[in-house]
Amino acid sequence: MSNQGKSAAKGGAEHTxxxxxxxxxxxxxxxxxxxxxxxxxxxxxxxxxxAAVRQVASLFVLSFLGSAFSIYAYFAFPxxxxxxxxxxNTLFLGLGITLGLMGIGIGAVHWAKTLMPDAExxxxxxxxxxxxxxxxxxxxxxKLADEESGFSRRKLIRRSLYTALAAFPIPAIxxxxxLGKDQTNNLRHTMWKAGxxxxxxxxxxxIKASDVTVGSVFHVVxxxxxxxxxxMLEEKAKAAVLLVRLDPADLKEDPAKASWSYDGIxxxxxxxxxxxxxxxxYEQHTHHLLCPCHQSTFDVTEHCKVVxxxxxxxxxxLPIAVDSEGYLVAQSDFNEPVGPSFWER
Amino acid sequence: MAFMKRTGGRNKLAAVMVIAAGLMVTGGxxxxxxxxxxxxxxxxxxxxxxxxxxxxxLANCASCHGKNAEGTAAAPSxxxxxxxxxxxxxxxxxxxxQLSGPQMFKKDVQFTNEQIDALAAYVASLAPGPAxxxxxxxxxxxxxxxxxxxxxINCAMCHNAVGAGGALTEGKFAPSLKGVDPKHIYEAxxxxxxxxxxxNDANLTPQDKKDIISYLKFVENNPSAGGYELANLGPVVExxxxxxxxxxxxxxxxxWLGAKSN
Numbered sequence: 001m002s003n004q005g006k007s008a009a010k011g012g013a014e015h016t017x018x019x020x021x022x023x024x025x026x027x028x029x030x031x032x033x034x035x036x037x038x039x040x041x042x043x044x045x046x047x048x049x050x051a052a053v054r055q056v057a058s059l060f061v062l063s064f065l066g067s068a069f070s071i072y073a074y075f076a077f078p079x080x081x082x083x084x085x086x087x088x089n090t091l092f093l094g095l096g097i098t099l100g101l102m103g104i105g106i107g108a109v110h111w112a113k114t115l116m117p118d119a120e121x122x123x124x125x126x127x128x129x130x131x132x133x134x135x136x137x138x139x140x141x142x143k144l145a146d147e148e149s150g151f152s153r154r155k156l157i158r159r160s161l162y163t164a165l166a167a168f169p170i171p172a173i174x175x176x177x178x179l180g181k182d183q184t185n186n187l188r189h190t191m192w193k194a195g196x197x198x199x200x201x202x203x204x205x206x207i208k209a210s211d212v213t214v215g216s217v218f219h220v221v222x223x224x225x226x227x228x229x230x231x232m233l234e235e236k237a238k239a240a241v242l243l244v245r246l247d248p249a250d251l252k253e254d255p256a257k258a259s260w261s262y263d264g265i266x267x268x269x270x271x272x273x274x275x276x277x278x279x280x281x282y283e284q285h286t287h288h289l290l291c292p293c294h295q296s297t298f299d300v301t302e303h304c305k306v307v308x309x310x311x312x313x314x315x316x317x318l319p320i321a322v323d324s325e326g327y328l329v330a331q332s333d334f335n336e337p338v339g340p341s342f343w344e345r
Numbered sequence: 346m347a348f349m350k351r352t353g354g355r356n357k358l359a360a361v362m363v364i365a366a367g368l369m370v371t372g373g374x375x376x377x378x379x380x381x382x383x384x385x386x387x388x389x390x391x392x393x394x395x396x397x398x399x400x401x402x403l404a405n406c407a408s409c410h411g412k413n414a415e416g417t418a419a420a421p422s423x424x425x426x427x428x429x430x431x432x433x434x435x436x437x438x439x440x441x442x443q444l445s446g447p448q449m450f451k452k453d454v455q456f457t458n459e460q461i462d463a464l465a466a467y468v469a470s471l472a473p474g475p476a477x478x479x480x481x482x483x484x485x486x487x488x489x490x491x492x493x494x495x496x497x498i499n500c501a502m503c504h505n506a507v508g509a510g511g512a513l514t515e516g517k518f519a520p521s522l523k524g525v526d527p528k529h530i531y532e533a534x535x536x537x538x539x540x541x542x543x544x545n546d547a548n549l550t551p552q553d554k555k556d557i558i559s560y561l562k563f564v565e566n567n568p569s570a571g572g573y574e575l576a577n578l579g580p581v582v583e584x585x586x587x588x589x590x591x592x593x594x595x596x597x598x599x600x601w602l603g604a605k606s607n
Contacts, residue, residue: 040606084568091572113606200548201498211547215537218548219498244542280502281513283540290514292502297514308514 034120042114052114059107066099181344188337190222190239192318197223198243198267198328201236206327207243212265215284218243220267222330238338240270241318242280243328244300246287252302260319265328267318268304271339272296274311289315312341390428390466398467401460405441414471419445426536427474428465433532435461437525439539447516448539475535475545482551483527485562492560495553499544507564509577513540523565527558 296309416422508522
């Protein structure tokens with residue numbers, strides 16, 4: 001390897017390279033050397049030098065004023081009950097602190113660039129290999145450590161340690177099993193059950209079928225969700241439903257699913273089948289439901305089939321009915337998992 | 346007088362009511378005023394208003410909505426849409442529409458308040474529908490916290506969390522709610538103009554509507570604590586601002602750091 005480097009260097013350069021492992025091509029770009037030194041105005045003219053000194057000092061003074069102003073601003077713009085006071089408090093405190101730090105930073109850089117020596121120098125890299133003495137000393141330390149710990153001598157400890165180290169990563173292989181079938185079925189079921197009343201979000205008021213006039217939209221959760229003490233948001237994220245009433249003549253229902261609606265009232269999962277945003281932008285006359293995240297558009301008249309955008313499946317429909325008191329209830333849970341695709345879907 | 350006429354006409358206890366009303370007047374007109382204002386509907390319209398409204402309707406609306414407001418291929422029936430719908434559509438200048446398209450735009454109001462009331466009276470006389478709300482029903486002294494929660498659940502997906510508006514499909518959009526008359530916000534919820542769904546009193550009660558209006562007026566009249574709103578349009582505008590100005594500033598400083606002094 002080092003031969004290659006040397007011969008390549010002979011090809012067209014005045015330097016000899018200690019090539020090491022590097023491959024140096026014959027047409028390597030020549031070292032252009034240092035560029036010619038350019039004399040600054042501050043070096044040539046005392047007037048410019050004095051100006052630069054003043055600029056640097058002004059920047060430091062500006063920094064001082066900024067710090068002082070932020071102390072002033074702390075007292076002059078306190079946070080009160082008025083929301084606007086938060087805005088002026090953070091704005092003026094921030095401006096003061098910014099000036100304080102930026103003044104120091106810009107001043108220091110300006111000082112270095114205009115007034116400190118700017119002669120270009122090149123420094124040779126030192127040898128990467130340690131000295132023979134250092135290498136011998138390092139070896140000596142390793143040998144001493146081996147001797148004192150008994151690593152080579154005590155076979156039982158050494159071999160049991162090797163076994164332990166080899167076994168440690170193995171459990172991770174078993175953890176991959178969790179990437180397989182979902183044992184809990186959490187993604188396939190929601191809080192909805194046969195007979196669960198549809199209630200308004202966030203009040204939990206049950207909804208009579210007669211309350212849902214044509215063109216109405218109700219944001220619905222299952223009865224009991226609002227009162228949940230634990231995992232309320234997790235359950236809501238799966239069970240949220242949009243309830244809409246259309247003129248029954250506008251619905252083009254699949255005969256197999258015709259019993260899922262009630263007199264033009266339909267209920268669909270509010271969770272987008274693309275990546276799970278809440279789909280709730282309902283247009284009363286086009287009957288389109290728009291997802292605000294990626295513009296997937298669903299047609300409510302035809303079981304929320306996708307008419308535009310990246311979603312690949314219709315929104316799952318919640319089969320509904322009316323109970324003896326006239327309130328809307330679910331016939332069952334959704335008949336398919338709600339929300340975006342997952343590994344078994 | 347409207348209060349007594351309405352109650353007395355239907356109720357067998359009319360005499361009792363008249364006496365009760367008399368007692369309340371002696372007790373203080375204020376109490377009566379509050380009782381009347383508790384209802385969310387404005388006073389009934391006179392026959393003269395209905396007749397005037399019909400004339401205005403035939404001259405300005407019938408070409409699209411039909412001579413009897415029954416609707417045509419160009420425009421929907423107005424039977425049963427109620428006075429609130431007319432007051433909103435005409436009162437915000439959306440009607441008469443200037444051209445047909447995916448959405449009717451807000452523009453200069455074309456009629457005087459008296460004419461709008463007359464048109465509303467005529468349409469309300471066709472069939473019962475949502476009425477124009479009273480001043481008390483749209484006062485902005487409701488519960489803003491509750492109104493904010495209801496707004497985020499029912500309205501924010503289209504109108505943005507602080508009512509800045511947003512895009513819908515095919516050129517339609519949910520308009521900004523800044524500077525909109527509380528009465529018109531109420532009427533829009535009650536009637537569902539254009540592609541907006543209806544939020545009837547069973548869905549959002551009059552108190553819910555009042556709370557929502559109070560929330561909207563609160564965010565409109567209070568500065569944002571987070572600094573400049575950038576039109577409240579959300580992450581796209583904020584991200585663009587950061588990319589252009591913050592990243593631009595960082596690049597400028599980097600170039601200055603690396604440049605040699607003159």
